[in-house]
Amino acid sequence: MNVAPLIVNGAADISWLHTGYFEDAPVLADPAIARLIALEETRQRESVELVASENFVSRAVLAAQGSAFTNKTVVGYPGRRFHAGAEWADELERLAIERACAAFSCRFANVQPHSGIQANLAVFRALLSPGDGVLSMSGQAGGHFSHGGGSNLSGSMAQASFYGVERKNGLIDYEEVRSLSNAHKPKLIVAGGAAYPRAIDFAALRTIADEVGAKLLVDIAHFAGLVVASAHPHPFPFADIVTTTTYKSLRGARGGLILTNDEDIAVALEKALSPGVQGSPLLHAIAAKAVCLGEVLRPEFSAYGRAVLENARAFAEELQALGIPVSTGGTDTPLVIADLRSLGLRGQAMVESLDRAGITCNRCEIPFDETDPAQTSGLRFGLSACTTRGLETEGSRQVARWIAEILHGHASGDKAMATREAEIKLRAAALMAPLPLYPETGGDGR
Numbered sequence: 001m002n003v004a005p006l007i008v009n010g011a012a013d014i015s016w017l018h019t020g021y022f023e024d025a026p027v028l029a030d031p032a033i034a035r036l037i038a039l040e041e042t043r044q045r046e047s048v049e050l051v052a053s054e055n056f057v058s059r060a061v062l063a064a065q066g067s068a069f070t071n072k073t074v075v076g077y078p079g080r081r082f083h084a085g086a087e088w089a090d091e092l093e094r095l096a097i098e099r100a101c102a103a104f105s106c107r108f109a110n111v112q113p114h115s116g117i118q119a120n121l122a123v124f125r126a127l128l129s130p131g132d133g134v135l136s137m138s139g140q141a142g143g144h145f146s147h148g149g150g151s152n153l154s155g156s157m158a159q160a161s162f163y164g165v166e167r168k169n170g171l172i173d174y175e176e177v178r179s180l181s182n183a184h185k186p187k188l189i190v191a192g193g194a195a196y197p198r199a200i201d202f203a204a205l206r207t208i209a210d211e212v213g214a215k216l217l218v219d220i221a222h223f224a225g226l227v228v229a230s231a232h233p234h235p236f237p238f239a240d241i242v243t244t245t246t247y248k249s250l251r252g253a254r255g256g257l258i259l260t261n262d263e264d265i266a267v268a269l270e271k272a273l274s275p276g277v278q279g280s281p282l283l284h285a286i287a288a289k290a291v292c293l294g295e296v297l298r299p300e301f302s303a304y305g306r307a308v309l310e311n312a313r314a315f316a317e318e319l320q321a322l323g324i325p326v327s328t329g330g331t332d333t334p335l336v337i338a339d340l341r342s343l344g345l346r347g348q349a350m351v352e353s354l355d356r357a358g359i360t361c362n363r364c365e366i367p368f369d370e371t372d373p374a375q376t377s378g379l380r381f382g383l384s385a386c387t388t389r390g391l392e393t394e395g396s397r398q399v400a401r402w403i404a405e406i407l408h409g410h411a412s413g414d415k416a417m418a419t420r421e422a423e424i425k426l427r428a429a430a431l432m433a434p435l436p437l438y439p440e441t442g443g444d445g446r
C-alpha cells in the first residue's frame with residue numbers, strides 16, 4: 001500500500017525548533033564549541049600522546065558514537081526491555097555481546113557499563129556485602145581506586161585490605177597476598193591496576209583464592225588490547241570475572257565491559273549493574289563498542305597489540321639507557337612507569353614541563369613513594385595511542401630521548417628550560433603531525 005505523506009499543519013518550520021536544528025553541522029550551529037573541537041583536534045594531531053588511558057578510535061567508532069542510537073532509551077537487556085521500539089537496540093547489543101565473547105574467548109559479556117568503574121561497582125554489588133572482605137592491590141603499588149579504595153564508593157561496599165609489591169623488584173608480593181588472604185578470608189581478590197606494568201601471575205592468584213574460597217576478579221583495563229592480540233597472558237580460565245575499560249589499549253569507545261564464564265555470576269551481574277549501579281545504557285556507546293569489538297577481531301589488531309608492546313619496551317629501554325630508571329625495569333604492558341626519585345624530581349612539575357614540550361602524560365605514585373601524592377615521584381606513560389598513529393620503535397626511542405633531555409635539564413638546574421621545551425615542542429609536532437589521523441574537520445567533529 002502506498003500512502004502519501006500526510007501534512008496536517010503544513011509547517012516545515014516548527015517555531016519551537018531553532019533554524020537548522022536538524023540540519024546544521026556543529027560548526028554552524030555552535031561556533032564556540034566548534035572552535036574548541038577544532039583546537040582539540042589540532043592538539044591531538046601535534047602532540048605526542050603518552051597518556052596511558054587514551055587512544056585514537058577509528059572514524060567508524062566516532063560515527064557510531066554520534067549516531068541516532070544517541071536518542072534511544074532502553075532499560076533492561078535484549079529481549080527484556082522496559083521501553084518499546086527496542087528491536088534494533090536489541091540486535092545491536094546482541095552483536096556487541098557476541099563480539100565481546102569472541103574477542104575475549106568467554107561465554108558471557110555485559111556490554112552496558114558506562115565506564116570501568118561502573119563495571120567494578122557492579123561486581124562488588126553482585127558478590128559482596130558491606131561486612132565482606134576484599135583483597136586488592138594498593139593504590140601506591142599501582143592498584144586502582146575502584147577496587148575498594150576509600151575515595152571510591154567501592155570502599156564502602158566491602159572491608160578492603162591491600163597487598164603491595166616487593167621492594168627489591170617492584171613485582172607483586174605473592175607471599176603477602178597469600179598471608180593477607182589467609183588472615184582476612186576475603187570473598188573477592190582483585191588483580192590488575194592503573195600503574196602496574198608487569199604481567200600478573202593469574203594462576204598463582206587463582207590458587208591463593210581457592211585456598212580461602214574467594215572469587216578472583218581481574219581488571220585488565222590497561223592491557224585488554226594486548227590480551228585480545230595474544231601479546232599478553234590471558235586472565236581466563238583463572239579469573240572468575242574480568243572487567244575492562246574499552247578505551248585504553250582496546251582502542252574503542254569510552255565505557256566498560258564485564259566478562260565471565262560463570263552463568264550464575266553473569267545473571268547476578270545483570271541486576272547488580274542495572275538497576276544496581278546505573279539505569280539506561282548508553283546505546284550509542286554500545287554501538288561504538290560493537291564497532292571496536294569488530295575491529296579487534298581483525299588480524300591487523302594482533303599486529304597492533306604486538307607493536308604496542310614493542311614500542312613500550314623500546315621506550316623503557318631507551319629511558320633506562322639514558323639514566324631514567326623505570327619501575328620493575330621494564331614492561332609487559334603498554335605502561336612504562338618512570339621513577340624520578342634518583343633524579344630528585346617531582347612528577348607533577350615534570351608533567352607540566354613535558355606538556356609545554358608537546359608530550360602529554362600523567363604523574364603517578366610509585367611503590368614506596370614518600371612524596372606528597374599531589375606531586376608524586378613517578379611519571380606514567382602509555383604507548384597505545386602513539387602506536388595507533390603508526391609510531392614505530394625508533395620514534396618511541398626518539399620520544400624517550402626528548403623526555404630524558406627535559407628531565408635531566410631540570411635535575412641539573414638548567415636555566416634555559418623554557419627554550420628547550422619550546423624546541424622539543426616543535427620537533428614533537430614535526431614527528432607527529434605527518435602521522436595518520438582523521439581528516440581535519442575544522443570543528444565539525446565528524
Ligand SMILES: *Cc1c(COP(=O)(O)O)cnc(C)c1O
Pocket residue numbers: 053114115116117118144146192193194219220221222245255
Ligand atoms: C582506567 C581504569 C578504570 C576506570 O575506568 P573509568 O572509565 O574511568 O571508570 C578502572 N580500572 C582500571 C584498572 C583502570 O585502569
